[in-house]
Amino acid sequence: MGRAIQSIERAAGILRLLSGRTRRLGVVDIAGELGLPKGTVHGLLRTLQQVGFVEQDAETGKYQLGAALLHMGSSYLDGNELRTRALNWSDSLATRTGEAVRIGTLHDAQVLIVHHVFRPDDSLQTLDVGSLLPAHATGLGKVLLAHHPYVANELYRDGLSAFTPATISSRKGLERELEKVREQGWAADIGELVQGQASCAAPIIDRRGLTVGAMGIVGACERLLEDGGPRGDLLTYVREAARSVSRELGAIPW
Amino acid sequence: MGRAIQSIERAAGILRLLSGRTRRLGVVDIAGELGLPKGTVHGLLRTLQQVGFVEQDAETGKYQLGAALLHMGSSYLDGNELRTRALNWSDSLATRTGEAVRIGTLHDAQVLIVHHVFRPDDSLQTLDVGSLLPAHATGLGKVLLAHHPYVANELYRDGLSAFTPATISSRKGLERELEKVREQGWAADIGELVQGQASCAAPIIDRRGLTVGAMGIVGACERLLEDGGPRGDLLTYVREAARSVSRELGAIPW
DNA sequence: GCGCTGGTTCGGCAATGTCAAACCAAGTTC
DNA sequence: GAACTTGGTTTGACATTGCCGAACCAGCGC
Numbered sequence: 001m002g003r004a005i006q007s008i009e010r011a012a013g014i015l016r017l018l019s020g021r022t023r024r025l026g027v028v029d030i031a032g033e034l035g036l037p038k039g040t041v042h043g044l045l046r047t048l049q050q051v052g053f054v055e056q057d058a059e060t061g062k063y064q065l066g067a068a069l070l071h072m073g074s075s076y077l078d079g080n081e082l083r084t085r086a087l088n089w090s091d092s093l094a095t096r097t098g099e100a101v102r103i104g105t106l107h108d109a110q111v112l113i114v115h116h117v118f119r120p121d122d123s124l125q126t127l128d129v130g131s132l133l134p135a136h137a138t139g140l141g142k143v144l145l146a147h148h149p150y151v152a153n154e155l156y157r158d159g160l161s162a163f164t165p166a167t168i169s170s171r172k173g174l175e176r177e178l179e180k181v182r183e184q185g186w187a188a189d190i191g192e193l194v195q196g197q198a199s200c201a202a203p204i205i206d207r208r209g210l211t212v213g214a215m216g217i218v219g220a221c222e223r224l225l226e227d228g229g230p231r232g233d234l235l236t237y238v239r240e241a242a243r244s245v246s247r248e249l250g251a252i253p254w
Numbered sequence: 255m256g257r258a259i260q261s262i263e264r265a266a267g268i269l270r271l272l273s274g275r276t277r278r279l280g281v282v283d284i285a286g287e288l289g290l291p292k293g294t295v296h297g298l299l300r301t302l303q304q305v306g307f308v309e310q311d312a313e314t315g316k317y318q319l320g321a322a323l324l325h326m327g328s329s330y331l332d333g334n335e336l337r338t339r340a341l342n343w344s345d346s347l348a349t350r351t352g353e354a355v356r357i358g359t360l361h362d363a364q365v366l367i368v369h370h371v372f373r374p375d376d377s378l379q380t381l382d383v384g385s386l387l388p389a390h391a392t393g394l395g396k397v398l399l400a401h402h403p404y405v406a407n408e409l410y411r412d413g414l415s416a417f418t419p420a421t422i423s424s425r426k427g428l429e430r431e432l433e434k435v436r437e438q439g440w441a442a443d444i445g446e447l448v449q450g451q452a453s454c455a456a457p458i459i460d461r462r463g464l465t466v467g468a469m470g471i472v473g474a475c476e477r478l479l480e481d482g483g484p485r486g487d488l489l490t491y492v493r494e495a496a497r498s499v500s501r502e503l504g505a506i507p508w
Numbered sequence: 509g510c511g512c513t514g515g516t517t518c519g520g521c522a523a524t525g526t527c528a529a530a531c532c533a534a535g536t537t538c
Numbered sequence: 539g540a541a542c543t544t545g546g547t548t549t550g551a552c553a554t555t556g557c558c559g560a561a562c563c564a565g566c567g568c
Contacts, residue, residue: 114321
């Protein structure tokens with residue numbers, strides 16, 4: 001891996017920092033966190049501001065992410081083949097199952113949601129597109145991890161945080177779970193991220209045979225489960241939908 | 255305005271370029287467009303790739319935007335006060351009017367959509383959040399332009415492109431229209447961006463009295479209009495909703 | 509008034525990124 | 539199948555660039 005341009009690396013570090021914390025950050029906060037002199041950070045921030053990647057609060061002088069990033073994020077989605085190919089299938093999956101549908105891909109050992117269809121009742125729901133979810137506690141994530149052993153190893157190194165009592169937080173436990181996922185071709189999470197909420201997902205394969213994404217549904221346990229596992233009919237719908245998308249991406253046409 | 259860091263400016267230029275074109279771009283394309291040597295561009299692209307802002311297609315070697323931008327874009331939304339404050343009001347506006355609701359703010363003399371509530375029937379609709387709309391051909395845009403004369407002047411300089419026969423494309427015409435908008439406190443567009451589609455919008459004011467955004471509805475002409483203008487009841491709902499958001503942002507509590 | 513804290517400015521030094529030229533792999537053409 | 543094109547990648551020398559520490563200034567709290 002060759003040399004990288006220092007100022008851009010640092011600028012990216014600032015943006016990553018700002019996108020982590022929800023509250024605005026000041027020059028010294030950032031400088032401290034990144035171990036850089038504040039003069040330097042100020043210079044970086046100024047140019048980031050000029051190109052619209054950060055904005056400065058007029059009153060407090062503190063910085064936050066800028067509007068240009070929103071537009072670029074949505075442009076990313078437009079060019080994302082996984083998402084565009086999956087659009088139709090995810091809509092029909094949502095109506096068939098009556099649940100919310102999400103499509104995710106791996107990013108930094110987490111699940112990045114690239115598409116989200118609301119549950120087809122009129123209840124208020126917040127859009128998850130762009131969110132990063134923990135990989136070891138979601139159906140989407142388990143599917144992806146099962147086919148990316150290298151990423152899984154990264155996770156083991158950093159430790160598996162527990163979100164509920166049901167979260168799989170031991171290396172052994174997750175290894176066994178992923179093995180099962182590889183065998184059966186789908187994954188579920190039962191209250192492992194949020195109490196009373198379950199999800200299940202299946203892999204999306206591209207023309208090279210790589211698992212480039214996962215597609216699944218999320219919803220309340222009482223609707224999704226039976227006999228301690230996901231309802232068979234829902235599972236079939238999910239797997240069929242994921243397979244359809246895979247076929248459209250050019251995977252072997254079963 | 256001081257000097258900016260060259261490499262970051264250039265990197266931002268690359269990203270802007272990539273977010274414009276939908277198809278992937280190669281090193282020489284970018285180098286040509288930006289007037290830079292291709293070696294330089296390659297170095298920039300490599301570091302942008304390392305930080306996840308661009309991705310390289312394994313087969314063609316061409317570049318596209320990266321996933322990190324999607325997450326940052328959504329983080330921007332989380333921190334955006336205009337949007338968070340407007341969340342509740344926009345939902346209720348959508349149910350009251352039965353139309354799709356959009357909230358926008360100015361960005362580079364265009365309207366950046368920061369929130370979008372679908373029309374409350376089950377029809378398929380695509381999310382517009384993150385899109386940039388032309389300011390002179392939408393209700394949202396006109397409201398914003400009316401209170402940002404400097405930006406309006408920028409537009410005049412660059413020329414007003416016409417999207418339909420109804421688009422206001424002369425300087426004189428737009429000046430008169432904006433004057434009307436300032437007087438009446440709301441703006442409409444009638445088939446000026448898309449044939450058969452209309453929109454109307456009202457300003458959102460912050461605690462300093464600045465127009466920081468606009469809120470409005472979009473829909474088919476036959477539903478939104480009567481007697482050659484927006485339906486009075488819908489207009490009232492829109493204006494009330496925008497005023498509610500303004501009040502929540504700390505504008506004078508009328 | 510004094511001492512914080514925190515954002516901004518400045519100028520000298522050298523590390524840093526830029527550039528042109530060379531390289532290499534894949535297609536195309538004849 | 540050789541010569542040519544196209545386009546992504548590598549290299550190294552040069553001087554521009556941006557980094558850094560210290561100084562500056564404004565707003566607060568005591």
